Amino acid sequence: MKAGFIAVVGRPNVGKSTLINKMVAEKVAIVSDKAGTTRDNIKGILNFNDNQYIFIDTPGIHKPKHLLGEHMTNSAVKVLKEVDVIVFMLDGTQEISTGDEFVMARVMEARKTPKVLLINKIDKLDDEELALKRIEVKEKLGDFDAIVELSGLYSIGIPKLLTALDPFLEEGIKYYPDDMYTDMPIYRIITEVVREKILHKTREEIPHSVAIEIVNVERRSNGKDKFDINIYVERDSQKGIVIGKNGALLKEIGTEARKDIETLLGQSIYLNLWVKVKDDWRKKKPFLKELGYTFEG
Ligand SMILES: Nc1nc2c(ncn2[C@@H]2O[C@H](COP(=O)(O)OP(=O)(O)OP(=O)(O)O)[C@@H](O)[C@H]2O)c(=O)[nH]1
Numbered sequence: 001m002k003a004g005f006i007a008v009v010g011r012p013n014v015g016k017s018t019l020i021n022k023m024v025a026e027k028v029a030i031v032s033d034k035a036g037t038t039r040d041n042i043k044g045i046l047n048f049n050d051n052q053y054i055f056i057d058t059p060g061i062h063k064p065k066h067l068l069g070e071h072m073t074n075s076a077v078k079v080l081k082e083v084d085v086i087v088f089m090l091d092g093t094q095e096i097s098t099g100d101e102f103v104m105a106r107v108m109e110a111r112k113t114p115k116v117l118l119i120n121k122i123d124k125l126d127d128e129e130l131a132l133k134r135i136e137v138k139e140k141l142g143d144f145d146a147i148v149e150l151s152g153l154y155s156i157g158i159p160k161l162l163t164a165l166d167p168f169l170e171e172g173i174k175y176y177p178d179d180m181y182t183d184m185p186i187y188r189i190i191t192e193v194v195r196e197k198i199l200h201k202t203r204e205e206i207p208h209s210v211a212i213e214i215v216n217v218e219r220r221s222n223g224k225d226k227f228d229i230n231i232y233v234e235r236d237s238q239k240g241i242v243i244g245k246n247g248a249l250l251k252e253i254g255t256e257a258r259k260d261i262e263t264l265l266g267q268s269i270y271l272n273l274w275v276k277v278k279d280d281w282r283k284k285k286p287f288l289k290e291l292g293y294t295f296e297g
């Protein structure tokens with residue numbers, strides 16, 4: 001029996017959350033095509049061949065522009081020193097950028113921790129492009145304990161990653177029960193489901209300006225439970241966009257979120273969504289803390 005903690009890090013949008021969901025065959029982390037989707041560290045636990053792999057999905061590491069961004073990058077960087085092995089993920093379809101080099105610099109600070117480089121999205125690369133990518137990695141980033149090429153989206157190459165990580169797991173340990181696949185509390189998953197629907201249906205600044213909070217849950221022994229959830233945006237104009245013409249967009253968001261939440265909970269619910277404006281909330285520490293985002297000191 002072996003087990004270990006594995007941090008999955010990289011710049012935003014390289015595919016970290018998609019891979020973690022595929023590994024644990026459950027949706028623990030929301031995914032979107034917008035950079036900056038994940039805001040907190042999330043554990044996804046996989047038991048396979050007597051090994052327990054505890055993957056930690058992290059927010060994309062970037063140079064923060066506000067307090068929320070600071071929380072996101074700090075969460076990812078902090079975990080680097082607490083794990084048995086680091087998986088540093090690149091988007092194989094893109095040239096290695098200053099963004100990747102910024103992540104690399106943080107990864108190198110965890111000097112003694114083994115490092116696996118992961119080239120993701122290989123479903124979009126042919127053999128020649130992949131060969132060039134290997135050369136680029138060596139030239140720009142140097143050597144790693146292992147290099148793995150895969151496609152998280154299409155589950156290509158996942159066994160290779162598990163084999164590459166195996167030597168870094170600790171003998172004789174198991175941290176979590178077999179049926180546990182995440183440490184996310186159910187209420188957190190519910191707010192993330194709502195946020196994901198908004199991410200998928202809005203553009204530009206809106207996805208980044210949205211925060212979700214459950215403000216009230218009414219349990220009813222002989223009826224449907226009722227959830228009141230606030231959607232915070234930063235400006236009045238954003239409120240109008242999220243609500244949509246005659247409330248159409250908010251209704252769509254609500255219907256889709258309710259269905260997902262009902263599947264999660266295994267019961268029918270009432271879901272009421274309220275859109276509220278909190279000016280510049282991403283820059284305001286007390287409110288961020290209220291939402292559960294943590295800060296050092
Ligand atoms: N073609 C292809 N697309 C992928 C793959 N993995 C992820 N994607 C896409 O890349 C985008 C970003 O995926 P996420 O999993 O949200 O990326 P992330 O690294 O968690 O992003 P942040 O949370 O913003 O840091 C989505 O549109 C995914 O569908 C892959 O293996 N191949």
Ligand SMILES: [Mg+2]
Nearest residue numbers: 016017037038
């Ligand atoms: Mg993510």
